[in-house]
Amino acid sequence: MALVLLSxxxxxxxxxxxSQAVDWQLRQTIGGGGSNPLFQSYxxxxxxxxxxxxxxxxxxxxxxxxxxxxxxxxxxxxGGQRSRWYSDPSLFNGTLKSFDGSVGLIKKGNAWYFxxxxx
Numbered sequence: 001m002a003l004v005l006l007s008x009x010x011x012x013x014x015x016x017x018x019s020q021a022v023d024w025q026l027r028q029t030i031g032g033g034g035s036n037p038l039f040q041s042y043x044x045x046x047x048x049x050x051x052x053x054x055x056x057x058x059x060x061x062x063x064x065x066x067x068x069x070x071x072x073x074x075x076x077x078x079g080g081q082r083s084r085w086y087s088d089p090s091l092f093n094g095t096l097k098s099f100d101g102s103v104g105l106i107k108k109g110n111a112w113y114f115x116x117x118x119x
Contacts, residue, residue: 013058013105013112018044021103021114022062029099030066030085038087039064040096050104057104057115064101067094 013021019037026038042064050057070086087094104115 013107017105017112018060018103021060021105022064022101024114025101025103026064026066026099030068030087032069032087039066041065045100054115055106055108057106059102059104061102062100064099065096066099068097069094 019042022039022042023037027033030038032038042062044060044062046061048059050059066085067087068085069088072084072086073081074084075081085097105112106115107113
């Protein structure tokens with residue numbers, strides 16, 4: 001489980017905190033982007049609350065649209081491979097690609113934290 005501090009607030013997470021979490025998770029798969037969000041847009045496709053030993057986790061499934069300007073395929077010694085996508089907002093000839101994911105947000109005190117969700 002990864003916990004990353006987002007911003008302080010109360011109640012359920014506000015949209016800007018959800019956007020920060022979506023962007024943070026996309027950065028685990030997509031390189032580049034600078035300080036701008038990696039997504040052009042995203043849509044929440046499902047949301048619910050999970051009760052756990054660390055408190056209520058607000059879970060948001062999403063579909064994000066990102067401009068991709070490159071991809072690198074990494075081969076492992078065992079014969080497997082994985083791809084690392086890249087986004088450079090200064091290049092205008094990228095391809096719009098959809099990424100599905102899920103983020104969990106948990107409140108500790110007055111701050112929201114991102115919690116990895118396994119699907």
